[in-house]
Amino acid sequence: MKILELRGLRKQFGGLIAVNDVDLELEEGEIRGLIGPNGSGKTTLFNLISGFLQPTNGKVIWRGKDITGKPVHSIVKEGVARTFQLTTLLKAMTALQNVIIGCHLHIEMGLLTQVFGTARRREKESAVVEKAIGLLKTMGIDGIKDEPAGALPHGYQRLLNIAIALASEPQLLLFDEPSTGMNPVETQELMDKIKMLRDVRGITIILVEHDMKAVMGTCEKITVLDFGKKIAEGSPEEVSKSEEVIEAYLGR
Amino acid sequence: MGRNFLRPVIGLTALAIILIALPFIITRYYVDLSIVFFAHIILAVSFRLITTTGDFSLAHVPLMGMGAYASALISKYFGWPFWLALPLAALASTFVGLIMLYPLLRMKAFAFFIGSYAIGEALRLSWIRIGIFGGHRGISGIPHPSISFLGFRTINFSGVLPYYFLALAITVLCLLIIYRLDRSRVTDIFKAIHEEDSLVRSVGINVTAYRILAFEVGTFFAGISGVLLAHHFGHIDPHQFNLTTGLYLLIWVVVGGYATFAGPIIGVTFFTLLGELMRPLGAWMPLVYGIILIISLLFLPEGLESLPERMSPLLKKMGIRDRRT
Numbered sequence: 176m177k178i179l180e181l182r183g184l185r186k187q188f189g190g191l192i193a194v195n196d197v198d199l200e201l202e203e204g205e206i207r208g209l210i211g212p213n214g215s216g217k218t219t220l221f222n223l224i225s226g227f228l229q230p231t232n233g234k235v236i237w238r239g240k241d242i243t244g245k246p247v248h249s250i251v252k253e254g255v256a257r258t259f260q261l262t263t264l265l266k267a268m269t270a271l272q273n274v275i276i277g278c279h280l281h282i283e284m285g286l287l288t289q290v291f292g293t294a295r296r297r298e299k300e301s302a303v304v305e306k307a308i309g310l311l312k313t314m315g316i317d318g319i320k321d322e323p324a325g326a327l328p329h330g331y332q333r334l335l336n337i338a339i340a341l342a343s344e345p346q347l348l349l350f351d352e353p354s355t356g357m358n359p360v361e362t363q364e365l366m367d368k369i370k371m372l373r374d375v376r377g378i379t380i381i382l383v384e385h386d387m388k389a390v391m392g393t394c395e396k397i398t399v400l401d402f403g404k405k406i407a408e409g410s411p412e413e414v415s416k417s418e419e420v421i422e423a424y425l426g427r
Numbered sequence: 428m429g430r431n432f433l434r435p436v437i438g439l440t441a442l443a444i445i446l447i448a449l450p451f452i453i454t455r456y457y458v459d460l461s462i463v464f465f466a467h468i469i470l471a472v473s474f475r476l477i478t479t480t481g482d483f484s485l486a487h488v489p490l491m492g493m494g495a496y497a498s499a500l501i502s503k504y505f506g507w508p509f510w511l512a513l514p515l516a517a518l519a520s521t522f523v524g525l526i527m528l529y530p531l532l533r534m535k536a537f538a539f540f541i542g543s544y545a546i547g548e549a550l551r552l553s554w555i556r557i558g559i560f561g562g563h564r565g566i567s568g569i570p571h572p573s574i575s576f577l578g579f580r581t582i583n584f585s586g587v588l589p590y591y592f593l594a595l596a597i598t599v600l601c602l603l604i605i606y607r608l609d610r611s612r613v614t615d616i617f618k619a620i621h622e623e624d625s626l627v628r629s630v631g632i633n634v635t636a637y638r639i640l641a642f643e644v645g646t647f648f649a650g651i652s653g654v655l656l657a658h659h660f661g662h663i664d665p666h667q668f669n670l671t672t673g674l675y676l677l678i679w680v681v682v683g684g685y686a687t688f689a690g691p692i693i694g695v696t697f698f699t700l701l702g703e704l705m706r707p708l709g710a711w712m713p714l715v716y717g718i719i720l721i722i723s724l725l726f727l728p729e730g731l732e733s734l735p736e737r738m739s740p741l742l743k744k745m746g747i748r749d750r751r752t
Contacts, residue, residue, distance in 0.1 A: 251629065275612075
C-alpha cells in the first residue's frame with residue numbers, strides 16, 4: 176500500500192489556483208524531492224498535507240485512510256510531521272525545552288498529574304528529558320541543549336527545528352527548504368542526516384529544496400511543480416532532461 | 428543549597444504570621460480592605476493565567492461578576508450553604524465562559540481583546556435586563572456564610588474577623604493550585620502557544636483545547652473571587668463589574684508584570700497601598716492610575732517584577748553587592 180496518496184488536490188485563493196489538481200503517490204521509505212520555481216505551490220502543498228490549510232478539492236489519503244480536512248494535531252498523531260521554511264522556534268526557551276514541547280504527544284501525562292502529582296511526574300519528566308537529549312544527539316547538537324534557542328547560530332536553529340519535528344515520532348516528514356542559509360558543507364551534512372533518518376529510523380521523506388545539487392544527490396524520485404501543476408516526475412536524470420522542467424526554470 | 432531552600436521557607440512563615448496577626452492589629456476598615464485585596468489577588472492571578480496563551484480577556488471581570496451573582500442567588504433564594512454555593516458559583520462562571528468561548532476562539536490578539544469586551548458587556552447588561560438579577564439595583568441581603576458539620580456545630584463567618592480568615596484560607600488554596608499549574612508543563616505549552624502558534628500545532632498539540640483550558644481554569648478562579656466579594660459586601664450590582672474595573676485589573680497586571688506568577692500579586696499590592704496613600708485625591712485617582720501606567724510602560728515595560736533585575740547594575744555601580752551573584 177502507498178503510504179501517502181494525493182488525489183486531484185486543489186487549493187484556490189480567490190482567483191489564484193495555488194495547487195492545481197495534483198496527484199501524487201509516495202512509497203514507504205522513499206525520499207521524494209519536490210521542486211519548482213518560486214510560487215509554484217510547494218509550501219501550499221505541504222500546508223494541505225499537514226492540515227494547516229483545507230483543500231478546495233481533492234483528497235489526502237494516508238495509509239489508505241482519508242485524512243482530508245482533519246485538524247493539524249490529529250494529522251500529526253497519525254504520523255505526519257513537518258518543518259517550516261522560516262526558522263520557527265520558541266526563542267526564549269532552551270533548545271532542550273523546545274524539543275520537550277515537541278515530545279508532547281508521547282508524554283501522556285494527565286492534567287491532574289501535572290498539577291498535583293510529584294513522584295510519578297518526576298519519573299515521567301526524566302524519561303522525556305532523556306528522549307529529548309537523544310533527539311538532539313541524533314541531529315548532532317546535544318552540546319547546545321541549555322542555550323536559549325533564539326541565541327543559536329542559524330544552522331543550529333535549522334537542525335533544532337528538525338529535532339523538534341522528530342519528537343512527534345513521525346512516519347512521514349515534510350522538509351520545507353531545510354538548508355536555507357547554509358553553506359555547501361553544512362548542506363551536505365544536512366542531506367546525509369536526512370538520508371540517515373530514512374535508513375535508520377525508516378522515516379519517509381518529502382524534501383522541498385532549492386539547492387539542485389542537494390536534491391539530485393539525495394532523492395530517488397523528484398516531482399516538479401510549476402504554477403501549481405505537476406509538470407514532471409521521475410528519477411533525477413529524467414527530470415533534469417525534461418523539456419518542460421528546463422522551460423519552467425529558464426523560460427522559453 | 429540548604430540556604431537557598433531555607434530562605435523561601437523563612438519568608439513564607441513570616442508572611443503567614445503577619446497575615447494571621449494582622450486583623451488583630453489593624454482597624455476594622457483595613458480588615459475590610461484586606462478581604463477585598465485577597466479577592467483582587469485571586470482575580471489578577473487568574474487573569475494572568477489566561478494571558479500566558481496570549482489571550483487578554485476583558486470578559487474576566489464580568490465573569491467574576493457571574494460568580495458573585497450565582498452565589499448570591501444560590502444563597503439567598505435557595506438557601507444553600509456557602510460551601511456548596513462557592514464551587515457551584517465558580518462552575519457557573521466556567522459554564523458561561525465556555526459559551527463565550529464559542530465565538531471568542533475564532534479571534535486572536537487584539538480581536539480577542541475587543542471581542543471579549545463586547546461579550547463581557549453583553550453578559551453584564553443581561554443582569555440589568557433580566558428580572559432575577561435585580562436590574563440596576565442588583566441584589567442585596569446576601570447572607571454571610573456559615574459552615575455546619577452534619578448539623579452539629581456551626582461556624583458562623585458573619586463577623587469580619589472570621590470572614591477574613593475564611594477569605595485568607597480560600598485565597599491561599601487558590602494561589603497554591605494556580606502556582607502548581609504555573610510550574611507544570613501545561614504552562615510551558617500556554618506560553619509556547621503565545622510565541623509560536625504554528626510550531627506548537629505542528630508537534631500535535633491541540634491549540635484550541637489548551638486555550639479553552641487556560642480560559643476556563645482562569646474563569647473558575649475569577650468566579651471564586653466574585654463569590655468572596657459578594658458575601659463580603661452583602662450586596663452586588665452590575666456597576667461593580669463594569670469596564671472601569673476591567674481596566675483597573677489590566678493596569679494592575681501590566682504594571683505588576685505578567686511574565687511570572689508574582690507579577691500580578693505585586694501589582695495588586697502596589698495599587699492597593701497606593702490607593703490608600705492617595706485616598707485624599709478622591710475622584711482624581713484614575714488620573715494617578717493613568718500616569719503610573721504610562722511611566723511603567725516607558726521605564727519598566729516588563730513590570731514591577733523586573734525591578735530587582737533592572738536595579739542590580741545600578742546597585743553594583745553604587746558598590747552594593749548583588750546577593751544573587
